[in-house]
Amino acid sequence: MDTILPERTSDADWREASAGELTSYIVTRFHERHRVQLPELIRLARRVEHVHAGRELCPAGLADVLEGLQQELESHMLKEEQVLFPMLANGMGAQARGPITVMLFEHDQHNNALEAIDRVTQQLTLPADACNTWQALYGQLDTFRKDLTRHIGLENNVLFLKASNAGEGAQHG
Template identity: 50%
Template sequence: MLLTQPLGQLATRIAGATAVFHQFKLDFCCGGQQSLGEAIAKRGLNQQEVLQALENLQHQKDPAINWHAEPAPKLIDYILVNFHQKHRQQLPELIRLAKRVETVHGDSPDCPHGLAAHLHDMQQELESHMLKEEQILFPMLRQGIYPYGPISVMLEEHQEHGDALKKLDELSFEQQLPLGACNTWTALYLGLKELKEDLMQHILLENEILFVEPTKPGHGEQHCCGSCQ
């Protein structure tokens, strides 16, 4: 049960939990040994609100959906909720955590120096990319129009996102935690791993399914973002 688990344990096992704790001002770092229930009681918070926020993070994406067999509008809706919306939630919190780690542990040789700045750059690039999809490309795809120019631009930007993930791995030592890493550092690397997985899946669904016109040859050609090579 979530209420009996220590805040530090929840922060390092549920990706995105730190954002919830930050929202409710629950100390998961220095106060990470207290249980969620104890922390909620001390702050006089609404228990159900906190639990609902954490449980929302634990929902599972349905891996059984065959997106090749689904209409483009349904896949677009899925991408908007599970990736566009989620990236906009993930990056601000990851930037905050990275800044905290760099400030507190800047003298450590394992500190991911420059990570916060890189995440900020990724946030700006992704936001621009997603807006172009939402405002230009997705409305056309919903109508069955597959414009070569906009799709080519998106594919090129996907390659750039893949390069950004490679740099993220370099700056964070591939998310390998040093001995004795604090809860904030652990939560940061957990969140980075989730961001990488989500962004790669996001790119895959668009490159291999959404952007490929079903009636034309070449359906299913590989357009790797580069981060898995």
């Protein structure tokens, strides 16, 4: 049975949460969602690229960008779920510096992929006569981009920052 976790309205609301509560939320709210979102986005992108190849605004190469991002994200999320998140939930922020550095680097790569999506889709610009599939693709892409951006923000600005501060306190204490 799924655990129901409270939706907090801002990153600031999460600053008081425990690392365990925040990591559980991230896995449930973002990791699981990305695992559902990306295969569907890839399917829709392939369909739009196939049907509309040659049209001016056709997002040629979008499915390939999404597949690359899916592979990067799956590897990234597994590392978090199996290594980093258990460390943080167990108060091992000081020992987590190395893994956090790797995750921050990978977050930069994810942001680069989002920029590539913006380029390929011309910032999700639909042609006036876009079919339903193309409209669905861009609507779902917009949701995915917002989810991934919030996901990265929560990790970088709340979870990892809290772990780094705890680690510094332990070293100076």
